[in-house]
Amino acid sequence: MPLYLLQLGGNVQMVGIMNSLASLSSMIGSLxxxxxxxxxLRRKIFILFGxxxxxxxxxxxxxxxxxxxFIILNAVYSFFLASTLSVPIVLVLRSVRKHSWDYGIGKFNEISGWAWVFGLGLGFVLSQYLTIRQLLLLFAILNIPSxxxxxxxIREIPIYVNRKSIRIFGNYVVEKIRYVPTFMLHINLRKPKFGKFYFASFLFWISVGMYFSQFPVLLAENxxxxxxxxxxAILNSSVSAFMYLKVGLMLENRDKLKVLKEGIALRLIGIATILIGTFMLPYLLPLAFLSYFLAGYSWSFISISSTSIVGKLAGEREKGTAMGTFNLINSLGYIIGSFLSGFLVYAGGFTANFGASSLFALLSLLSLRKLEI
Structure with a gap:
């Protein structure tokens, strides 16, 4: 989408605005x-509508x-697309036994993650022969069989699911930042008892918004x-999907907060790598690939450990509420980061944007230093 916007005459500011509006629309649509x-009490109709x-x-x-x-249409599209994000999760929960919810959600996201990678691969091959307009039309047709x-x-299961009672899940495969939140079950805006962790996560997602919004623009502009x-993108998504189960097994014997810190530190190194690339343009492409690899690799550490931490900090009856608040805060952080990224690039170039992204990642890491779980 950023590439098409640039092709239509858009600039870096518009890319940031487009991503922030799309994420805001997706968040509202998910709810x-x-x-x-x-x-x-219907599920199937909303999935098919999506x-x-x-x-x-x-x-x-x-x-x-x-x-x-294009920006307006993409925002409206994100709102309607959100029906394919929150509703299927509930259908999955009603399709498996309660003790298998973790497996059901994990399997659903695993399939979605590898489908995402396959779609990127198909887009890569077809982009050699088709324009972006033609690709959009082709994908619109290819979607019809779904x-x-x-x-x-799809079987309709018209049974009410109490979203407040749904436990937390740590089963992300792909960092689908354009569709933040991946799913949102319930929101309670009361002051959390673990505000330090929420604050650190908020800072991290501002960094994420700045990084992902302008990464493709940087390559295109050069x-x-x-x-x-x-x-x-294929490299980023593939390494996330591949590492997910490995990190999940590793967490059984390691401190979750330490794993989260390691993940954010890896992400910080990844952002710093692309920041160095803005000073060394002849080496920008290999540094960009290394940066995106580290972004995907670090996501497997961050996603699983952070959701596990929320589950540990929250009481048994608070887990659904805690996850809803967690997703809301992450969404707002990403929206703010995306919005600011365009203005940062306009005012100070890509160096200023990725420098700010590095700073917010560092602040997030420092905010976790005094956190006790």
Whole structure:
């Protein structure tokens, strides 16, 4: 999406605004569709509606003629796409036994993660022959079988799920920052008893927003073709999916807070790597790939350990509420980071943006120093 926006005449500021608005729309949509699904006790119809919206909006987006038009359409698209994020989670919970919820959610995200990688790979191959407009139209058509298959195979389970009682899950595979939050079950805005951890997470997600929003723009602005950006994304997503189960097993015998600190430290090194690349442009491409590799590798440490920490800090009855608040804070951090990134690049170049991203990651790491679990 950032590449298409630039092709339409957009700039770095618009990329930041587009990503922040898309994430805000996704967050609102996730809550809206989830609550509407609970109220009507229907799941299947909302999932199919989300699939249908993908084909419709990809087609519409392919005909966008101005940056402003594209940003607005993408925000609306993100709102409707959110119905494929929060509602399927509930359907998964109702499709497996309660003691297997962790496995069910994990398997769902594992399949989604590798499908994401496959889609990136397909986009990489096709981008050698098709324009971005043509790719959007093609993917709109390729999505139609999912709608037909879903209508035939998805079973409606009209049973109410109390979102407040759902326990926390640490089963992320891909850092789907464009669709933050991955899922949101319940929100309670009361003051948490573990505000230090929330604050550290908030700082980290500001860093994430700054980093991911401008990474593809940096490569594009320096003359690298789309295929390199696709390859970087494939590398990032693949290493996250590959490392997820390994880190999960490792956490059984290690301190979760220490693993989280290691993950953020790795992410800080990754951001610093791309920051160095802004000073050494002849070496930008290999440094960018190394940076994106470290971003994907570190995510497996950060995602699992952070959700486990929330579960440990919260009481048994508070876990659903704690996760909802955690996701909300992360979403707001990413939205702020994405929004600021464009203005930072405009005012001080990519060096200023990735420098700020490094700073927020460092502040997040320092905020965890005095945290006790």
């Amino acid at each position: 809206f569709w989830g609550k509407l699904s609970d109220r009507t 699939f249908f919206s993908v084909s419709i909006f990809l087609t519409v987006l392919s005909f966008a003629n101005s940056p402003a038009e 709608l037909i298959w879903g209508a035939k195979t 003359g690298f073709e789309r295929r390199y950006i696709y390859l970087a």
